[in-house]
Amino acid sequence: MLSKIVKSTALLALTVCALNASDFTAQAEKDRIEAIKYFEAKFADPAKNKDKFFPYTTEAELENDYEKNLKHHDFNIGTYAYSKDAKSQYEAIKEMPPYEDAIDEGEALYTKKFANGNSLATCFPDPAVAGNYPFYDDKKKDVVSLTSAVNDCLRDNGEKEWNTKKGDMANFQAFLANSSKEAGKKFDIKIQNEAAQKAYENGKEFYYTQRGYLKMSCATCHVQGAGQRVRNEKLSTLTGQITQFPVFRLKWDDLGTLERRLSGCVVDQGQVAPKDESTQMKELIYFMAYMSNGMDIDGPDIRK
Incomplete structure (x- = not known):
């Protein structure tokens, strides 16, 4: 009888844990599904959706330069999913991508020994981990981004931390992203408890809050404005927005991290960007990454 009670209690505890985990993820999953539906509806037929979604774009442009009937995973390549002209240029550049050397340099950094004999491989024994970041660390009570994890590894081993926007950090992340891509990995972000859920909600609030002298939010451009043209460029969608990083941006003529791009966007909104390893930046990335689950x-990839 006692063994049956113990087994029943254990089963109940596991069931409760599973339900609780589901509860913590419920709102985030609802957000993600609604975003997928929104973008699929928006790009089902841009010309027919002009009045609803593209009021500032000409009918001729919508008819001639926009792809139709796009589905969730099509947005994995950003604006190139729906801009015919940009996609043809993108595919031409991908024939000989300018980031191949960066992947090789990142692999060399992976195995390079620290002064104490350890290496980045010690901290990242499996390099195909790009889709698991960021995550909420219960011990640190904070979100850990890929960038902060790399610098934590360096600091913990007595090494000097890296620039968070480019250089060794971008090259090493290019190696991790490429390893993840070759292994067929997808984004798999967890929200395991109340604290993680709060971090997700904080990131979501940042993404949707208007700020700066322009009174814009990230969502102004990448939800409501996704697919619309600003000067000569079309704006990317929230879903799939960060799956390609690090990116070799033609404007930079260099490889850059996600934090580099996000900081530039925030500055463009007319405000001061949060520090790259700050909780605010990491929570923003946590939200965005979950939306690409x-x-x-x-990554790595190319962007204008």
């Missing part, structure tokens, strides 16, 4: 790792 289930999508393929596509």
Whole structure:
């Protein structure tokens, strides 16, 4: 009888844990599904959706330069999913991508020994981990981004931390992203408890809050404005927005991290960007990464 009670109690505890985990993820999953539906509806037929979604775009442009009937995973390559002209240029550049040397340099950094004999491989024994970051660390009571994890590894081993926007950090992340892509990995972000849920909600609030002298938010451009043209460029969608990083941006003529791009966007909104390893930046990335859950790792990649 006692053994039956113990087994029943254990089963109940496991069931409660599973239900609780589901509860913590419920709102985030609802957000993600609604975003997928929104973008699929928006790009089902841009020309027909002009009045609803593209009021400032000409009918001729919508008819001639926009793809139709796009589905969730199509947005994995950003604006190239729906801009015919940009996609043809993108595919031409991908024939000989300018980031191949960066992947090799990142692999060399992976195995390079620290002064104490350890290496980045000690901290990242499996390099195909790009889709698991960021995550909420219960011990640190904070979100850990890929960038902060790399610098934590360096600091813990007595090494000097890296620039968070480019250089060795971008090259090493290119190696991790490429390893993840070759392994067929997808974004798999967890929200395991109340603290993680709060971090997700904080990131979501940042993404949707208007700020700066322009009174814009990230969502102004990448939800409501996704697919619309600003000067000569079309704006990317929230879903799939970060699956390609690090990216070689033609404007930079260099490889850069996600934090580098996000900081530039925030400055463009007319405000001061949060520090790259700050909780605010990491929570923003946590939200964005969850919104790309289930999508393929596509980095490193090219952007204008």
